[in-house]
Amino acid sequence: MNWNDCEMFCHVVEHGGFSAAANFLSHPKSSISSAVQRLEQELDTRLLERTTRSVRVTEAGEILFRRTAPLFAGLHEACAEALGSGREVTxxxxxxxxxxxxxxxxxxxxxxxxxxxxxxxxxxxxxxxxxxxxxxxxxxxxxxxxxxxxxxxxxxxxxFSLQRDLFAAPSLVRDRGRLQRPDELRHWPLITSSADAGWSFVDSDGVDHQVAIASPRVISANADIRMQAAMRGLGITRITASFCADAVASGALARVRFAGYTCEPLxxxxxxxxxxxxxxxxxxxxxxxxxxxxxxxxxxxxxxxxxxxxxxx
The missing domain is CATH 3.40.190.10 (Periplasmic binding protein-like II)
Structure with a gap:
């Protein structure tokens, strides 16, 4: 196996696409694409599904990335430590x-x-x-x-690629009843970031669904304010899962999920x-x-x- 090609593949996955990997490595995008193609031919399996809009990792690609990326990271870290062993971090x-x-x-x-x-x-x-x-x-x-x-x-x-979900007070979920599709959120009170023009969801077929934000009940760039408003039952909000994990564990918030849809990660x-x-x-x-x-x-x-x-x- 050509390990340079494998590391190029790991950079594409880590940085979310060929262009971002090329920018990070200061390499032509074409050379990175060629490296991944050689690797796929050598392994006789598809590692990335390419579309005009995105790059998606296959199951085989995910296994290869998960097992090899830490090895490359450890190798670079060891080399950097050896080179910088006499340098002070100050x-x-x-x-x-x-x-x-x-x-x-x-x-x-x-x-x-x-x-x-x-x-x-x-x-x-x-x-x-x-x-x-x-x-x-x-x-x-x-x-x-x-x-x-x-x-x-x-x-x-x-x-980072941080998992995001919708969160609301359990009482609000009980009072509002069941929803089937993301577009039904327009009937709910929303708590949004000031940067939110819409919320994106991906269905099981990989198709994006945009929910437009119109007249939200609360608007704040501060995630803690949005979380507190949601806990008080003022609406449903979209926050990273790690940020409000404690509130979910305590029962102050419930994760709200649509069957067959996932929130776009942050x-x-x-x-x-x-x-x-x-x-x-x-x-x-x-x-x-x-x-x-x-x-x-x-x-x-x-x-x-x-x-x-x-x-x-």
Missing amino acids: GMLRIASPYEFGAHHLAPVACELMLRYPKLQVQIDVENRPINPLTEPYDIVFAMLESQLPASSVVIRRM RVYALLPGKKLQPEKVRHFLDALAGHARQTREDMGWQFHHDKGAARI
Whole structure:
């Protein structure tokens, strides 16, 4: 097996497509596509299903990615540690992030690194507006898929794909009754983010269904405010599953799911200012965050497999 081709394939999966992988690696998109095609021919199996709009991982591709991506990550980490063993992680690391992601995913990683490296300082600014790291003084800018991404001169690295669901107070679900399709949400009171133009759902055939947002009851960019409003029975909201896991576990919120439909996940990208070598503080933070992402996927997968708090509507 050509391991370079295999690593190219892992980058396509990790970054969500050929263009994003090409941008991250500074390689032509055509060379990455050729690498994946060679790998598929060598293995005699389809790893990616390609359409004009998206790339979807097949079952065989998911198995290969899950087993090999950690090996490549470990190899690069070992090499980086060997090269940087004499370098100190120090200075101010400036990060911009939306609140929902920063509070639950960046904060624990930042605290862990500062305990490990006493000379490291971290500044995390909560920003919901689009930020270009080429023009503002941040080492890392985290952006959601809905945000407008900057020019291609910015390095874009996909870090998280967070499960999102609809949540509401159990009493509201009981009072409102059963729903069959996402478009019936227009009859419900909605609690939305100020960035929400619509909510997207994918059916079992992979077809997207958009629900337009009209006259929401509560609007806030702050996920905690939306969650509190939902717990008070003011409407149904869309939030990442990890953010309100405790509220679901306590019974204050119920997950609301349509049979045969899933919410579009929240994809989080790290935007880096240019293709130069990453400072030690940036590299260590992104490596630690990638480890946190893997652990989160494992934890949330177990939790929601055993979750009793879903309201199947």
